[in-house]
Amino acid sequence: MATTIADIVGSDLCIGCGLCEAVTGGRVRMELTGAGSLRPVPLDGFRSEEEVQLVTACPGIVASPRAEPGQPVDDVWGSYRSMSYAWAGDPDVRFRAATGGVLTALGTHLLADGQVAFVLHVGADPEHPVRSRWVISETPADVLANSGSRYGPTAPLAGLCAALDRQEAFAIIAKPCDLSAVHSFSRVDERVDRWCVARLALVCGGQSRLSKTLGVLDRLGVAEDEVASLRYRGNGNPGPTRIQTVGGAAHEVTYLEMWADEATWAVETRCKLCPDALGEAADVAAADAWPGGAPVGEDQGFNAIVVRTAAGEALVDDAVAAGRLVVGGPITPREFDDLQPHQVRKKVALAARYEGLADAGAPPIAADGLRLDALGARLAADGWQAERDGAARRIEEARS
Ligand SMILES: Cc1cc2nc3c(=O)[nH]c(=O)nc-3n(C[C@H](O)[C@H](O)[C@H](O)COP(=O)(O)OP(=O)(O)OC[C@H]3O[C@@H](n4cnc5c(N)ncnc54)[C@H](O)[C@@H]3O)c2cc1C
Ligand code: SF4
Ligand code: SF4
Structure with a gap:
């Protein structure tokens, strides 16, 4: 087990969640590196108890599922109560949100129903619209304004301690790794389980460094400081990436153009080693629902959801009863595999990749309860070696 944040950052395993900033009260800040990643700075700025x-x-370095006993557990998808198609009941939410608006609908429902005082999530930074920052939404309109991927x-999580300090029930909408960190942090801060009463995840294929977005702007001939707004998707499913400039020009790039060439994705190292991109610490996880894993055109917006906990089930039932959510037909785990084939491939490769991590002398990633050995047994010997070597090489490259 690594003992310092410097080890984690030095091996490029930091995903930039922001917890370092929250725990130090801002003494350590999340800053953008030259490669376009958020990292804690300075690395020697932690008190010893904070670093522990x-x-x-x-x-x-820690992925922490939050499984409830007595539920079925699928090797790929983890513990679940139900899986189904779903979308927002409000057509405007469904249209504007990333996919079918499930996460926005659930956050909105929790606020409108008085179950939470606010939602901690992220949105475009109004001062630098190409960039993103944590945000506290106190009204359904705020949640909708910060919808989209x-x-x-x-x-x-730079906002986690600010949220906890309010001593009010709140929901968080975030990536699986963020929610895993929230769950792990609950072991050292008892306020987490008291106040963070709903945890909603987007299923996640990986976070790009800012260089990905800046590359797109570059190709369009738009400088970052000319951008007035940037939405990656939404206003349809998937909807276009839309960039509006302060001069009034608008540029659109389709989802398929945006993600056609994997070499341009600039995905964080940690994402290639991610043992839980499916939200196993969430109450409800929401994904895209395209057969084969990619859209063939625009549709009305359909999420595939995994309801994992009793609290998640109650929330979904409540939101349906209030008309804020619509639940469609059930999805089996193997049907879910077909909607997310890249997730299955990655999970099967991880046990081999973790050997590569050890070969490179990087800190191990604790993934207890995430079934990586059982999944790794599906990988053929030549594939295993290639995955192992590739992971070691990526860590070495990240360090150089
Ligand atoms: C980096 C990234 C990778 C993804 N990869 C996949 C994938 O491989 N497969 C798949 O099925 N879906 C993926 N998605 C999720 C998908 O784009 C939708 O977010 C998801 O289907 C939920 O749709 P929705 O309509 O319910 O979301 P919305 O109702 O639009 O709500 C989205 C919510 O997520 C929050 N959010 C957006 N971006 C981030 C972020 N980077 N970090 C934390 N919170 C955020 C917003 O604040 C908002 O509250 C990815 C999303 C992101 C951001
Ligand atoms: S806690 Fe978050 S910000 Fe800090 S090193 Fe880990 S991933 Fe990075
Ligand atoms: S792939 Fe995993 S580590 Fe990367 S952003 Fe998504 S949940 Fe976090």
Whole structure:
């Protein structure tokens, strides 16, 4: 087990969640590196008790599922109560949100129903709209204004202690690694389980460094400071990436153009080693629902959801009863595999990749309860070696 945040950052395992900033009260800040990742700075700025807490919870090296006993457990999808299609009941939410608006609908429902005082999530930074920042939404309109996927760096947990300090029930919408860190952090801060009463995850294929977005702007001939707004998707499913400039020009790039060439994705190292991109610490996880894993055109917006906990089930039932959510037909785990084939491939490769991590002398990633050995047994010997060597090479490259 690594003992310092410097080890984690030095091996490029930090995902930039922001917990370092929250725990130090902002003494350590999340800053953008030259490569376009958010990282804690300075690395020698932690008090020893802070660093002990952080190393316990850091999603760079700990993935922590929050399974409830007695539920079915699928090797790929983890513990679940139900899986189904779903979408927002309000057509405007469904249209504007990333996919079918499930996460926005659930956050909105919790607020409108008085179950939470606010939602901690992320949105575009009004001062630098190409970038993202954590945000506290106190009204359904705020939640909707911050809907949509932000593919660049975000640090939602930089807001975690500000949220806990309010001593009010709140929901968090974030990536699986963020929610894993929230769960791990609950072991050192008892306020987490008391106040963070709903945890909603987006299923996640990986976070791009800002260089991905800046590359797109570059190709369009738009400078970052000319951008007035940037939405990656939404306003349809998937909807276009839309960039509006302060001069009034608008540029659109389709989802398929945006993600056609994997070499341009600039995905964080940690994402290639991610043992839980499916939200196993969430109450409800929401994904895209395209057969084969990619859209063939625009549709009305359909999420595939995994309801994992009793609290998640109650929330979904309540939101349906209130008309804020619509639940469609059930999805079996093997049907879910077909909607997310890239997730299955990655999970099967991880046990081999973790050997490569050890070969490179990087800190191990604790993934207890995430079934990586059982999944790794599906990988053929030549594939295993290639995955192992590739992971070791990526860590070496990240360090050089
Ligand atoms: C980096 C990234 C990778 C993804 N990869 C996949 C994938 O491989 N497969 C798949 O099925 N879906 C993936 N998605 C999720 C998908 O884009 C939708 O977010 C998801 O289907 C939920 O849709 P929705 O309509 O319910 O979301 P919405 O109702 O639009 O709500 C989205 C919520 O997520 C929050 N959010 C957005 N971006 C971030 C972020 N970077 N960090 C933390 N919180 C954020 C917003 O604040 C908002 O509350 C990815 C999303 C992101 C951001
Ligand atoms: S806690 Fe978050 S910000 Fe800090 S090193 Fe880990 S991943 Fe990075
Ligand atoms: S792939 Fe995993 S580590 Fe990367 S952003 Fe998504 S949940 Fe976090």
